[in-house]
Amino acid sequence: MQTTLGGVVTLSGTGVHTGRPARVTLKPADADSGIRFRRVDLSNGTRSTVVKVEHCNVKTMQLCTVIGNADGVTVMTVEHILAALAGMGVDNVYVHINGPEVPILDGSARDYVEAIDRVGLVTQSVPRSFIRILHPVRLQIGESIAEFQPHHRQVISTDIEFTHRDIGNQSITFEVGGETFREQIAGARTFGFLAQAEQLRAAGYGLGASLENTIVLGDDGVINDNGLRFTDEFVRHKALDACGDLALAGAPILGRFWSHRGGHQLNHAALNCLMSQERAWEWVGGDNLQTDTIAFDKTPAEVPEFAYAT
Template sequence: MKQTTIAKPVELVGIGLHKGSPVRLRLEPLEADSGIVFVRKDVGVSIPLKPENVVDTQMATVIGKDGYVISTIEHLLSAIYAYGIDNLRIIVDADEVPVMDGSSASFCLLLDEAETVEQDAPKRIMRIKKEVTIKEGDKYVKLMPSNDLRYHFTIRFKHPVISEQHFDLDFSRETYKAEIARARTFGFLHEVQYLRSKGLALGGSLENAVVLDEKKVLNPEGLRYSNEFVRHKILDAIGDMSLIGINFIGEYEAFAGSHDLNHKLTLELLKDPANYEVVEIATAEAKAMAKAYA
């Protein structure tokens, strides 16, 4: 199994969630062993996808360099990770990735259009060897050894529509597209009003998020899945964990996980080389582990 990139450049234009302005997003192929690199075209700054380049995790995952940032990267990264793409240049002309419909479905369509191609270099994956956990109060995220890639997520909200939800994902590109990609980000009306008072979420609307008041979903079309909320949390987690910089094999589990906890988990994982090993997809064992990315 070889490393992959996209066959041709593709682009789209969408609205930025926080500023509400149009953002042009362009994806370009990159040579083998380059990884994922973000580029702020408007200021000429490149930002490699690395945990140490994360500068904020409060409302979204934000990377930065030399004082310039790119926000809300997790939905796009979630799709890129699901497609097993190793090398890619991501170009934006503003400080955030367009939100599209609040899910990663549009990015999956863009990657389908771009198509993936193999490169002349072996694919590498990270195998989780030891359990790694980040816990804050009753909230936690953790990675565990496994020869498969699975995500387990539980959320609990004091809201009649959400309450407690749990979802298990046996990861593959196809299960991701069918069960996760269409799940939209969500928020509460009082939070949206507060954010707008601070000059944030100016591009947010019922077109790109599930919004709830105290009792119900405000979107006239309703939910795409009865448990769309926890499915979106898995979508976010997949994007956040891509900051490791390499596809991994193991099990991810979370209760009330967040961008911040996910970021801390990637740092804790990489802090000790005994937590993992990086293997080339050459041996029969490694090929079996990598079936999720085939």
Template structure:
């Protein structure tokens, strides 16, 4: 299977969920083997240089996955666009923005899916590299855990746990196996969510400044406040899967394995990636020339132009 990039550049304008700042986002094609790149166009000199994404740059995980470089450059809330890039198997891309945060759009990854579709996707000459899990790896905290296990495909099972009337009315566990299920149909439309009672606390920490009913599900003491309700009956756990897919793609490559989590979040997802990469016995790097031996989960990637 070959590496992929965009056929052309494309731009969009939106608002940062946490910063509340207006953001112009532009996606550019990038050369093979260059990886996922970011650049802050509002910064100059060393701070305005290209950032090559890696799990070791995720240094702020308060309510999102945020790149923080040694020079103090921030690129926040990258998980939703990363989730869309994973769904389309984009290996090489330059993401430019003129603010500290990726725009939230409607709170899901669907607007980024549309951007990728509009830009078009092309194959490149180099072979795509996959990270294959060879041995179980787990990160466990007092009230949450995440695990990767060997599996010839890509499957995710997540459980959330909220003692609240809204959550008690829906399933809090969801499994998706990409060998037979569609990211676009099952995951892409699921929006981020938050509790009304947390808004003031978040804003006192300069978080959630751009949040509203158009880009998040907002929950009060008993119900969802959004007039149109939920997009899926179990939208909350599906969004956590959307986040996890984006967090895991920060590795820069598709992962062959089964991911399971209980109350997973950005920090513990990143810790799992770092633990895998730190131990060569847990993984191997593989390619599939002419798709020979390619797991079925990756046959369904949307076709390149």
């Protein structure tokens, strides 16, 4: 069955790219509402200030995920809050935001998860619908690869490769939802490289980034005083981002999503590729779904060679 929040929660912080103060208030929503952002800093006038979470509303994926409506109203950096909502199984919520960007908080989804836990979930009387993968769909862009594969659960597998010695090659597989997301994924923070900071800020990005909300890597390693929360925090955060980006499908995806050397742009391109191939997926109700779970796995996913190349 669908769910919504059991109460209202508000979180405040700074936009990691704009550097501006930001506040979001999450409110319960009726069944079948989905996730809808409302820019409360803008007057309604003749244009809508509401942006619904749908893959067709993605405007850009350059360093963060930006969604917008037909009237030009946008919301930046939605991936962490969407990951928290997806990971905690929230179907319907109104997100009121007082500016153009969602607050970065500590750089992870942990604060959003804790806020959801404080008010709890309410089960609604309408069944939840899923997008079930029927056939594999693969997209390759250069050395980056993403693939959706049939699976009876919501599974994300992520592999990353970086030349920096503190990252290297890392892999993770997890099931979206429940304790695994809360304990193993939600707390993983965004990361960046000190050598690129000046260039990013000159381009108008990362104006609110700090050691309080970003893992920063210098030539000699992580420069944050408290180090890492997980030895493989980098791939866990990439998996968190993928979880949030896939929430833009508008419904949970029953299948395994695998990405290699991925990021926001690959995630979105892969989701668009999937949705365009209507024979590769179907809508299905939540009744009689298998209830066994997969184990949390830090080894690379076994990915078959079959695919629909695009």
